[in-house]
């Protein structure tokens with residue numbers, strides 16, 4: 001860690017200078033720790049699927065493995081490789097966002113039609129899990145947005161709503177206009193996010209329930225990317241949630 005050894009605490013100029021240098025040093029130390037934690041998370045996240053891939057490749061290659069077992073192992077290898085490539089893509093997107101080399105191509109988008117399209121593409125995967133997917137949007141609502149990136153935002157929120165909801169519940173998508181803002185709401189009746197975790201879920205790799213989220217195929221990067229993308233559109237995203245009762249995400253643009 002960086003630290004300052006100039007005399008401190010005095011009221012003279014040197015004391016003040018030492019104090020402000022110490023503030024800078026604290027910032028640098030904090031950034032260094034964050035970077036190290038982030039790198040540690042990345043290597044952990046990459047290592048887990050690689051361990052599965054290596055392990056299952058080894059047993060699939062063993063003499064005496066039945067064709068059924070082998071195809072089961074190959075399927076696991078395929079799933080883990082898919083996770084890995086999703087993770088690498090997410091990390092790559094975030095790295096570009098951090099460097100400001102990430103560009104969005106805005107155009108005028110009519111949100112009701114846009115969201116209706118997403119609704120009809122996503123509804124089957126909700127119905128498969130016996131979750132209703134509702135959609136409300138009246139008239140025409142225009143925003144400037146990058147259609148590919150905006151779709152990524154909504155699909156990420158919907159994927160989470162489906163992942164963390166049980167059969168028999170409903171998820172709803174809603175779009176409406178207030179005087180000068182457009183509001184997009186994705187609301188589920190799923191497991192909810194405990195109050196003490198709510199401030200952290202937009203952080204990279206943060207998961208409320210690690211094992212459950214991983215079993216559901218989560219990388220822990222989804223909401224971090226969503227937040228960056230919403231901000232790249234000049235918007236804000238907030239959440240409200242009651243543990244066990246469901247979660248509502250609201251995007252305001």
Ligand code: ADP
Pocket residue numbers: 160161164188190191192193201206207208209213214217218219220221222223224247
């Ligand atoms: P993951 O890939 O693990 O889903 P995300 O960044 O998308 O990562 O979400 C971070 C964490 O926030 C999740 O692991 C989960 O614990 C929690 N979470 C996100 N969306 C929901 C939701 N709709 N309902 C309950 N928990 C959620």
